[in-house]
Amino acid sequence: MxxxxxxxxxxxxxxxxxxxxxxxxxxxxxxxxxxxxxxxxxxxxxxxxxxxxxxxxxxxxxxxxxxxxxxxxxxxxxxxxxxxxxxxxxxxxxxxxxxxxxxxxxxxxxxxxxxxxxxxxxxxxxxxxxxxxxxxxxxxxxxxxxxxxxxxxxxxxxxxxxxxxxxxxxxxxxxxxxxxxxxxxxxxxxxxxxxxxxxxxxxxxxxxxxxxxxxxxxxGATVHEGCDRGGYYEQGQFATEYGQPECLVKLGCWGPVVKCNVPKRGWVNGVGGCPNVGGICIGCTMPGFPDKFMPFMDAPPGSLVSSNASKTYGGVMRKLRSITEKKLDAEPKWRHKGRELTTGYAK
Ligand code: SF4
Ligand code: SF4
Ligand code: SF4
The missing domain is CATH 3.40.50.700 (NADH:ubiquinone oxidoreductase-like, 20kDa subunit)
Incomplete structure (x- = not known):
C-alpha cells in the first residue's frame, strides 16, 4: 500500500x-x-x-x-x-x-x-x-x-x-x-x-x-495521575464491587504505579480508558507485565498503606469539605425581594 x-x-x-x-x-x-x-x-x-x-x-x-x-x-x-x-x-x-x-x-x-x-x-x-x-x-x-x-x-x-x-x-x-x-x-x-x-x-x-x-x-505520567476516579482515592472512597463509581484500587487497580496515558486519552476517539469505564489497570504497558501484576484482581500489596492512610485523611477531608460545600451550595443572602438593598453597595 x-x-x-x-x-x-x-x-x-x-x-x-x-x-x-x-x-x-x-x-x-x-x-x-x-x-x-x-x-x-x-x-x-x-x-x-x-x-x-x-x-x-x-x-x-x-x-x-x-x-x-x-x-x-x-x-x-x-x-x-x-x-x-x-x-x-x-x-x-x-x-x-x-x-x-x-x-x-x-x-x-x-x-x-x-x-x-x-x-x-x-x-x-x-x-x-x-x-x-x-x-x-x-x-x-x-x-x-x-x-x-x-x-x-x-x-x-x-x-x-x-x-x-x-x-x-x-x-x-x-x-x-x-x-x-x-x-x-x-x-x-x-x-x-x-x-x-x-x-x-x-x-x-x-x-x-x-x-x-x-x-x-x-x-511520562501514571494512570492514577490521569484517572477520573482520582478524587475518590484522595477522599478515601473505594469500590468494593464492579459497577460502583469509586476508586478501584481495592479491586486490584495498579494505576498509581503504572505509566500509561489511556485514562487521559480515552481508547478510541477520546472515549473509554480502563479505570474511567470501570476496568482495573493491570499494568499492560510495563516491562514487568504480566507476572509482576499477578494475581490480577487482588489489591496491589503496596496499596494497603496508602489507601488506609487516604481513608483516614479522606474521612476528615470529606467532613470539612461537606461543611464548605453546604456553604457554597447556597446563594448569598442579599439576593431577595423587598424595598431594602442589602448588597453592601455604598452610595
Ligand atoms: Fe488510581 Fe486506579 Fe483508583 Fe483510578 S481507579 S484513582 S488509577 S487506583
Ligand atoms: Fe493503561 Fe494497560 Fe493500565 Fe489500561 S490496563 S490503564 S491500557 S496500562
Ligand atoms: Fe499485542 Fe501481544 Fe497484546 Fe496481542 S497479546 S495485543 S500482540 S501485546
Missing part, C-alpha cells in the same frame, strides 16, 4: 513484521486510530509528511507467491539486499528463542526461496535490523515479551530490545522505539509513527525516550 502520488520522490517504506508470537491486536488497534488516522499517514494527508509505502500484512493486497508480480515478501528481500531505502521496521509480537531446541521453529514469516524453509522471526531481525533506519516495537509482546514471555513458557520469548540489545542503535543512530500496551493504544502508535516519519524526513529532532525506550511525552 503506497501513497497515491507515486512520483519521483522516493517514499519511506514501512515494513511490518507481525509474525512474532502475537495476536495481531496491535495491527487491529491501529485501524481505529483517530489522531492521526492510518489513512492520513498512508495517503500523505498531513503537511510535510514524506510519502510512505506501507507493507503491512493486515491490509496489504499483495499476497502472491514468491517471485510473482504481487509477491508480498519481495520488499522484505529488497530491504535485506539494501535496495529499499529508507525503511522503518515495525515488529509486532514477541521474539521466540530459536536457539533452545534441536529442530523445528517457533515462529516464521514466509519461506526462504533458496531452501524452501520458513524464515524465522529472529532471522528476519538479524537480516533487516542492520539495514533499517528505525526499528519500532509495537505492543507489549514486541517491546518486553508480554504474555508469551511469562514464567514457565516453553519458547524463551522476549522483546525486541532483549533480542537486539537495550542499547542497540540503528544505522541512523536511533534507539529501538517501544510503544507498549496490550494492545497498544491506537493513537499512541499512530502518533509515534508520524513522529518517526517526520524524523526520518529530517523534520523532527531525535525522539525523546524514557529508560524503557517509550516515547516520553506519552508515558
Amino acid at each position: 503506497s501513497s497515491p502520488d507515486d512520483g519521483a520522490e522516493a517514499p519511506v517504506h514501512i515494513l511490518w513484521l507481525n509474525a512474532g508470537l502475537s495476536c495481531d491486536g496491535d495491527s487491529v488497534a491501529l485501524t481505529t486510530a483517530t489522531q492521526p488516522t492510518i489513512e492520513e499517514i498512508a495517503l500523505g494527508a498531513l503537511p510535510g509528511l514524506p510519502k510512505v509505502a506501507v507493507h503491512w500484512p493486515l491490509i496489504d493486497f499483495d499476497n502472491g507467491p514468491i517471485g510473482s508480480r504481487n509477491d508480498f515478501l519481495e520488499n522484505f528481500f529488497k530491504a535485506e539486499r539494501g535496495e529499499l531505502e529508507p525503511f522503518v521496521l515495525v515488529v509486532e509480537g514477541s521474539i521466540p528463542n530459536e536457539a533452545i531446541k534441536a529442530e523445528g521453529y517457533w515462529s516464521g514469516f514466509g519461506n526462504d526461496p533458496k531452501t524452501g524453509q520458513p524464515i524465522t522471526v529472529s532471522e528476519w531481525l538479524d537480516r533487516l535490523a542492520p539495514r533499517a533506519t528505525i526499528v519500532l516495537a509495537v505492543g507489549t509482546c514486541a517491546t518486553y515479551g508480554g504474555i508469551h514471555a511469562m514464567a514457565g513458557n516453553p519458547t524463551g520469548a522476549m522483546g525486541v530490545p532483549d533480542y537486539l540489545g537495550w542499547s542497540w542503535k540503528s544505522k541512523a543512530g536511533i534507539p529501538i522505539v517501544c510503544v507498549p500496551g496490550c494492545p497498544t493504544h491506537p493513537d499512541n502508535l499512530s502518533e509515534t509513527i508520524l513522529y518517526l516519519l517526520y524524523q526520518a524526513a529530517g523534520l523532527a529532532p531525535m525522539i525523546p525516550l524514557d529508560e524503557a525506550l517509550r516515547p516520553q511525552w506519552l508515558f
Whole structure:
C-alpha cells in the first residue's frame, strides 16, 4: 500500500513484521486510530509528511507467491539486499528463542526461496535490523515479551530490545522505539509513527525516550495521575464491587504505579480508558507485565498503606469539605425581594 502520488520522490517504506508470537491486536488497534488516522499517514494527508509505502500484512493486497508480480515478501528481500531505502521496521509480537531446541521453529514469516524453509522471526531481525533506519516495537509482546514471555513458557520469548540489545542503535543512530500496551493504544502508535516519519524526513529532532525506550511525552505520567476516579482515592472512597463509581484500587487497580496515558486519552476517539469505564489497570504497558501484576484482581500489596492512610485523611477531608460545600451550595443572602438593598453597595 503506497501513497497515491507515486512520483519521483522516493517514499519511506514501512515494513511490518507481525509474525512474532502475537495476536495481531496491535495491527487491529491501529485501524481505529483517530489522531492521526492510518489513512492520513498512508495517503500523505498531513503537511510535510514524506510519502510512505506501507507493507503491512493486515491490509496489504499483495499476497502472491514468491517471485510473482504481487509477491508480498519481495520488499522484505529488497530491504535485506539494501535496495529499499529508507525503511522503518515495525515488529509486532514477541521474539521466540530459536536457539533452545534441536529442530523445528517457533515462529516464521514466509519461506526462504533458496531452501524452501520458513524464515524465522529472529532471522528476519538479524537480516533487516542492520539495514533499517528505525526499528519500532509495537505492543507489549514486541517491546518486553508480554504474555508469551511469562514464567514457565516453553519458547524463551522476549522483546525486541532483549533480542537486539537495550542499547542497540540503528544505522541512523536511533534507539529501538517501544510503544507498549496490550494492545497498544491506537493513537499512541499512530502518533509515534508520524513522529518517526517526520524524523526520518529530517523534520523532527531525535525522539525523546524514557529508560524503557517509550516515547516520553506519552508515558511520562501514571494512570492514577490521569484517572477520573482520582478524587475518590484522595477522599478515601473505594469500590468494593464492579459497577460502583469509586476508586478501584481495592479491586486490584495498579494505576498509581503504572505509566500509561489511556485514562487521559480515552481508547478510541477520546472515549473509554480502563479505570474511567470501570476496568482495573493491570499494568499492560510495563516491562514487568504480566507476572509482576499477578494475581490480577487482588489489591496491589503496596496499596494497603496508602489507601488506609487516604481513608483516614479522606474521612476528615470529606467532613470539612461537606461543611464548605453546604456553604457554597447556597446563594448569598442579599439576593431577595423587598424595598431594602442589602448588597453592601455604598452610595
Ligand atoms: Fe496481542 Fe497484546 Fe501481544 Fe499485542 S501485546 S500482540 S495485543 S497479546
Ligand atoms: Fe488510581 Fe486506579 Fe483508583 Fe483510578 S481507579 S484513582 S488509577 S487506583
Ligand atoms: Fe494497560 Fe493500565 Fe493503561 Fe489500561 S490503564 S491500557 S490496563 S496500562
